[in-house]
Amino acid sequence: MHRLFQNMMARPKHASIFAFLLVLFMFSLATTKIIHQQHETKKTLALSLAQSNALLLKTALDKNLSANYTLAAAAGRDHVHENWFPAFAARLKKEYPDVSAFALSPDGVVRQVFPYKSNEAAIGFDQLADLAQGSETLKAKEDGRLTLAGPMELVQGGQGVIGRLPVYLPRYDGREAAFWGFTNVVIHVDTLLHYVNFADLNKSGFDYQLVKVSQEKDQPATVISTSSERISKQQVAVSISVPNGEWQLILSPQGFWLSPWIILGDALIVLLISFLIGRLVFMALTLRAGKADLERQVERRTEQLSNSNRRMKAVLSAxxxxxxxxxxxxxxxxxxxxxxxxxxxxxxxxxxxxxxxxxxxxxxxxxxxxxxxxxxxxxxxxxxxxxxxxxxxxxxxxxxxxxxxxxxxxxxxxxxxxxxxxxxxVESELRIAATAFQTQDGILISDAENKIIRVNSAFESITGYQEAEVLGESPSVISSGRHPKAFYREMFQRIQEYGSWEGEVWNRRKNGEIFPEWLSISVVKDDEGKLTHYVATFKDISESKANERRINQLNYYDSLTRLPNRRMLCEEIDYLLTHIDLKCRRSAVLFIDLDHFKDVNDLKGHHLGDILLQQVASRLMDATRSGDSVARFSGDEFVVVLEDVDISENSDRIAYRAKHVANKVMAALRQAFELNEQPYALTASIGIAIFGQDAIGSDEIIKQAEMAMYEAKGHGRNHVCFYAPQMHEKILERVTLDTSFRLALQREEFVLYYQPQWDGERNMVGVEALVRWIHPTKGMISPGVFIPFAEESKLILPLGRWVMKNAMVQLAKWQENPSLSHLVMSINVSVLQFTTVDFVSEVEEALRQTGVNPAQVQLELTESMLVRDQLDIIQKMQALKTLGVLISLDDFGTGYSSLSYLQQLPIDQLKIDQSFTRAIEESDKQASLAASIIGLGQNLGMEVIAEGVETQAQFEWLKNHGCNLYQGFLLGRPQPSNEFVRTEEID
CATH class of the missing domain: 3.30.450.20 (PAS domain)
Known part of the structure; x- marks a missing residue:
């Protein structure tokens, strides 16, 4: 124990902690005992108050209930008389002022009550039969003793308790006394509690609760009076014995028996005293230990000074x-x-x-x-x-x-x-060497193990590496990885043999960029001929190589897409024909033209058009093999030359390969492009020409593929076609059609036919103007032949202006005829025509020249137009509505317009495409599409017209489903204006 004490004295920190814990333990025990005594004192005080108030309450209750005995004696004596009770009860009231009512209940039924006023509701109350009081009343009858019922809501009002005493009349024939009834003393709870001043309990810091204890174990106590809805579990309780039961008075502190702040304060004082004593112990022991330590330090310092002097002398000597x-x-x-x-x-x-x-x-x-x-x-x-x-x-x-x-x-x-x-x-020599070292050429010096020991500033600027980053590294740190290992083996073999090497090398900068350099390496040897260093000097020749590439790029590559241009394409095909044996091999050319690319430049600008071409070029490269060649032929036209394949086993192999690549290209281009953060859909038409050793030349092969491409466009675009010899004839027909169409515009060979439009009662309400071509030698040419050609060749613009002007001229004439003046003229507008800058001005000018009512002019726009520049479409439609014309959306349901976009447009009419009209009789599922379009149009406040109505069943179905207008061969065919006759009704 003594040794343990000495160890603690030698360790002030441990001793202070021990003293702290010891004092803390002792003071904690004392404080806990004091707190416990205070707690018990507070509980004893609460119990004393509870007992005092319970005694007052019981005294008051016993006093008032004793009135029952006096009243029972009088009832047993005077029960044969009827008028004795009021006077007797009045005298009792003076002696028992706290009793609120006296009552007699012969046979358990209240017959008399005093005072009568405010208690008359109790007369006739059957105490034995009542569900709430019956059981207690019957028990009082059987026991023959005074009972206390309640608290309860009294029949006469208010809450109170009732003291009942059964009255038995004696018999003089030896039999048992006969039950007469009850005497009742009613005491209001408020009056009873007046004797106990519970408010003083609250002021003393206690909550109280007076309860009636239930005689049933599973039933909760009945609260008679309380100062708080929730009584703390820290409580004392005093039982009050009442007739036929038990009450309890419960007291609990308002919070805790002792304040937590007092307990916390005592705990903090104990901690503080313990800490101070521990601190004093620590300081005392520290001072004691410090004195001994100081003596040891003086001795140690003296010895150190002696040693330092000896070392100093030795240093000076060395x-x-x-x-x-x-x-x-x-x-x-x-x-x-x-x-x-x-x-x-x-x-x-x-x-x-x-x-x-x-x-x-x-x-x-x-x-x-x-x-x-x-x-x-x-x-x-x-x-x-x-x-x-x-x-x-x-x-x-x-x-x-x-x-x-x-x-x-x-x-x-x-x-x-x-x-x-x-x-x-040496410094003088080094300055001379350093001046020579800092040249424009990069210099790298490595040791015999080929580890870098020095580089100059030109090296740092060319490679991006600082000298500290490469010291100790191998020169391979800037290697590009382009050269095989054999290249470096040959280089070092030459250095070992001849002492130097020179040549072009590709290296890598710190940022990962690969660059070309002209490198010279020489070796340094000592006096004994042993190799000590390698010295490498190099120049960055990126600029000269770039100049070579630019020249080559200008001659053979497209500057926008970085793809080979037409010149390189033709040379590559000619090389295949000249240098490659194609006797048993075949290759193919894919001629790709982007559909409606001019719309991108017209609507979105040439800048976005260039971005789109770059994205197309990237996708074409991804869709082809490394052996295939992709070139930009011109504008929006691209050409793919496929790698030649052996067809000795299967002659269809190259055709299958070409078709497969064409499908991959189509799939790649169908995915939406992103232009100015907006998706843009694009399709392409592809022509394929297969060639071998018998081909004439590159120009002829490309021409054949181009013809096939035009054939694909003739099939409605977004198609793939192989070249066939008969396509020459179609090209000739196309050239002839182009010439004839232009002459037709000049000679006005076009005429307008008008197809009537009807309401549900078969009254004609409008017409649609349809253009026809009357050729001087070929007769009537179908619109299906010349309209697609006119749109593709842009000749639809002059034709559309002609149709609009002449349709309005005819409408002006009909407006002078009373029977036709109400008709609405529907005029078709092509996509290309609507997207022109001055389209609204053309409509305005036509209205001004003809003088027609704008409200009778309806422009029909196709739904496919809505996928284009939405802002431009909305602005033009709003401008047209300002002019007063109507707008109809043709071919509705065949395009891709969104409903949220549709409701933003000022459209007056939806036109159900004839494909939906024909499908009405095919199946209920198909008919539901037409019904949906009708419901959509009506919900959006638009008029709905169905075209292609050819049967009576179609007409009846559409009418039953709420369609507004009808157009078709059933009701009327297109007619020229001189044969057009208004028909009021068609049977």
């Missing part, structure tokens, strides 16, 4: 530098020098001499500056001076310190001098 000490005036007082033989070979020569006696004038000036700086700053380092030994000049570097003296001792200087003659010579 220093190659000269060591001098001079006084405050500059007189040498002590020195040590390894060059004693050089300083006039005098052992004590410098001692007692001023530094100016030992040095030349220039060196003296240097010493004076150094001594002045050292005296101000305390030190001065890195100063050079020289000393001439006969004809030889030797250079030295000095460092000086100055130490201020005390009152009894002057300050002194300490000087270290090191010879640097050889270093100065």
């Amino acid at each position: 220093l190659p530098d000269s060591f001098y000490e001079a006084d405050d005036n500059g007189v040498v007082t002590s020195y040590h020098s390894p060059r004693m033989d050089e300083w006039l070979q005098a052992k004590n020569w410098p001692l007692g001499k001023h530094f100016s006696e030992l040095l030349g004038p220039e060196t003296v000036a240097i010493f004076e500056r150094v001594m002045a700086e050292a005296k101000i700053k305390g030190f001065s380092n890195g100063h050079e001076y020289y000393y001439d030994f006969g004809e030889h000049r030797r250079w030295f570097e000095m460092s000086m310190t100055y130490t201020y003296g005390s009152e009894e001792q002057n300050g002194f200087y300490i000087l270290l001098s090191r010879e640097i003659t050889e270093r100065k010579a």
Whole structure:
């Protein structure tokens, strides 16, 4: 135990913790006992208050219930008389003022009550039959003792308790006494509680609750009076015995028996006292230990100083530098020098001499500056001076310190001098080498193990690597990985044989960029011929290589897409025909033209058109093999030359391959492009020409593929076609059609036919203007032939203007005819026509020239138009509505317009495409589509018209489903204006 105590004394921290815990434990026990005593005192006080108030309550209750005995005696005596009760009860009331009512209930039924006023509702109340009081009343009858019922809601109102005493009349024939009834004393709860001033309990800091204890174990107690809805579980209770039952008065503190703040305060005081005592123990032991430690430190420090002096002497003996000490005036007082033989070979020569006696004038000036700086700053380092030994000049570097003296001792200087003659010579040579090292060419020097030891600034600027990043690394740190290992083996073999190598190498910059350089490597050997270093110099030739590429790019590559251009494409095909044996091999050319690409430039601008072409080029490269060639032929036309394949086993192999690649290209282009953060859908038409050794030349092959492409466009675009010889005839027909169509516009060979439109009662309400071509030799040419051609060739623009003008001229004539003046003229507008800049102006001008009512002009736009520039469409439609014309959406249901976009447009009419009309009779599922369109149009407040009505069943179905207007061969065919007759009704 004594040893443990000593160990603790030697460790102040442990001792202080022990003292802290010990005091904390002792004070905690004492504080806990005091808190417990305070807790019990508070509970005892609460119990005393509860007992006092319970006694008051029981006394008041017993006093008032005793009135039952007096009333029972009178009832047993005077029960045969009827009028005795009021006067008797009045006298009792004076003696028992706290009783609110007296009552007699012969046979359990209340017959008399006093006072009668405000208690008359109790007359006739059957106490034995009542569900709430019956069981207690019957028990009182059987026991023959006074019982207390309640608290309860009284029949006469209010809450109270009832004391009942059964009355038995004696018999004089020896039989048992006969039950007569009950005497009742009614006491209001408020009156009873008046005797106990519960408000004083609240002021004393207690909550109370007076309850009636249930005689049934599973039934909760009945609350008679309470000061709080929730009574704390920290409580005392006093039982009050009442007739036929038990009440309890419960007291609980308003919060806790003792305040948590008091307990917390006691705990904090205990902690504080324990901490202070522990701290005092720690400080006392620390002071005691500090004194012993200080004595040990003095001994240790003395020994250290002794050792330091011995080491200092040894260091001075080992220093190659000269060591001098001079006084405050500059007189040498002590020195040590390894060059004693050089300083006039005098052992004590410098001692007692001023530094100016030992040095030349220039060196003296240097010493004076150094001594002045050292005296101000305390030190001065890195100063050079020289000393001439006969004809030889030797250079030295000095460092000086100055130490201020005390009152009894002057300050002194300490000087270290090191010879640097050889270093100065080397530095001079290095400056010359460094100047040559910092050229525009990159220089890398590596050791015999080919580890980098030096690079110049040109190396850093060319490669991006700083010198610190490559020191110790192999030169392969900038290797590009483009050259095989055999390339480097051959390089080092040549260096070993000839001592140098020169050539073009591809290397990699720090940022990952690969660049070309012209590299020269030479070796450095020592006097014995052993290789010590490699020196590599190089120039970045990226610019010259880029110039070569630019020249090549201009000649053979498209500047926008970076794909081969037409020139390189033709040379590649000619090379295949000339240098490759295609006797048993075949290749194919895919001619790809983007459908409606001009719309992108017209609507979105040439900048976005260029971006789209770049994206198309990228997808074409992804959709083809590495052996295939992709080129931009011109504008929006691309050509793919497939790698030749062997067809000796299957001649259809190249056709299958070409079709497969064409399908991959179509699938790649169908995916939406992103232009200006907006999706854009695009399709392409592809023509395929297969060729072998018998081909004439590249121009002919490309021409064949181009013809096939036009054939694909003729099939409605977004198609793939193989070249066939008969396509020459179709091209000729197309050229002929182009010439004829242009002449037809000049000669006005076009006429308008008008197809009537009807309402549900078969009244004609409008017409649709349809263009027809009457050829002078071929007769009537179907619109299905010349309309697609007109749209593709852009001739639809002059044709559309002609149709609009002549349709309005005819409408103006009909407006003069009373029977036709109400008709609405529907005019078809092509997509290309609507997207022109001055379309709204053309409509306005036509209205002004013809003078027709704009409300009778309806422009029919196709739904496919809505997928284009939505902002432009909305603005033009709003401008047209400002003019007063109507707008109809033709072919509704066949396009891709969104409903949210549709409701933004000022559309007056939806036109159900004839394909939906024909499908009505095919199946209920198909008919439901037409019904949905009708419901959609009506919900959007639009008029709905169905075209292609050809049967009576179609007409009846559409009418039954709420369609507004009808158009079709059933009701009327298209007619020229001179044969057009208004029909009021068609049977």
